[in-house]
Amino acid sequence: NAGVTQTPKFQVLKTGQSMTLQCAQDMNHEYMSWYRQDPGMGLRLIHYSVGAGITDQGEVPNGYNVSRSTTEDFPLRLLSAAPSQTSVYFCASSPDLVDEQFFGPGTRLTVL
Amino acid sequence: AQKVTQAQTEISVVEKEDVTLVCVYETRDTTYYLFWYKQPPSGELVFLIRRNSFDEQNEISGRYSWNFQKSTSSFNFTITASQVVDSAVYFCALTLYNQGGKLIFGQGTELSVKP
Numbered sequence: 001n002a003g004v005t006q007t008p009k010f011q012v013l014k015t016g017q018s019m020t021l022q023c024a025q026d027m028n029h030e031y032m033s034w035y036r037q038d039p040g041m042g043l044r045l046i047h048y049s050v051g052a053g054i055t056d057q058g059e060v061p062n063g064y065n066v067s068r069s070t071t072e073d074f075p076l077r078l079l080s081a082a083p084s085q086t087s088v089y090f091c092a093s094s095p096d097l098v099d100e101q102f103f104g105p106g107t108r109l110t111v112l
Numbered sequence: 113a114q115k116v117t118q119a120q121t122e123i124s125v126v127e128k129e130d131v132t133l134v135c136v137y138e139t140r141d142t143t144y145y146l147f148w149y150k151q152p153p154s155g156e157l158v159f160l161i162r163r164n165s166f167d168e169q170n171e172i173s174g175r176y177s178w179n180f181q182k183s184t185s186s187f188n189f190t191i192t193a194s195q196v197v198d199s200a201v202y203f204c205a206l207t208l209y210n211q212g213g214k215l216i217f218g219q220g221t222e223l224s225v226k227p
Contacts, residue, residue, distance in 0.1 A: 040219055045216075097213040101159070
């Protein structure tokens with residue numbers, strides 16, 4: 001099992017550009033989520049999904065879009081990148097809503 | 113609102129010392145789950161433990177132990193005889209049963225173990 005995979009590992013964008021961070025898991029987990037990690041703030045939930053076709057907002061959803069068309073994939077879209085979105089992004093999946101979450105390796109995004 | 117506080121931003125110890133990482137949480141719900149994750153310098157997040165609100169038994173796993181006390185809303189993590197490989201950022205997190213999956217993280221404690 002590859003577990004949770006994320007692409008790309010690094011990305012540099014200019015302000016106003018859009019892009020999609022990819023996340024996939026091969027563990028057949030229903031629950032998937034996206035977090036951002038900023039210095040001194042821990043991880044904060046952006047969006048999450050409890051199954052294909054179902055998504056909801058987390059703590060910091062503004063500027064991000066998600067969709068869940070399959071159980072395996074949960075892409076995160078930045079609509080118009082801003083310097084405040086410079087962060088490390090982690091995708092996670094879990095077999096159950098309150099179970100251990102398995103995290104991907106992260107994507108380091110810099111917005112200039 | 114729910115909150116997790118890790119007041120210790122950085123801790124530095126010498127190898128073989130014992131160290132306790134403090135986690136204090138806030139919630140009015142009676143059913144919740146607490147977690148600890150480790151983030152080594154390589155950056156990945158590694159699950160260490162999950163504890164539900166109805167199980168206050170302490171847990172020991174090798175050099176790691178956890179003390180859950182509902183009376184003080186704390187879920188502290190102790191490393192006995194620390195090693196250089198324990199150097200990492202440690203996160204405490206909380207999720208509520210009726211908000212399942214929405215992990216609320218503390219700010220993290222960076223532990224540095226020097227040889």
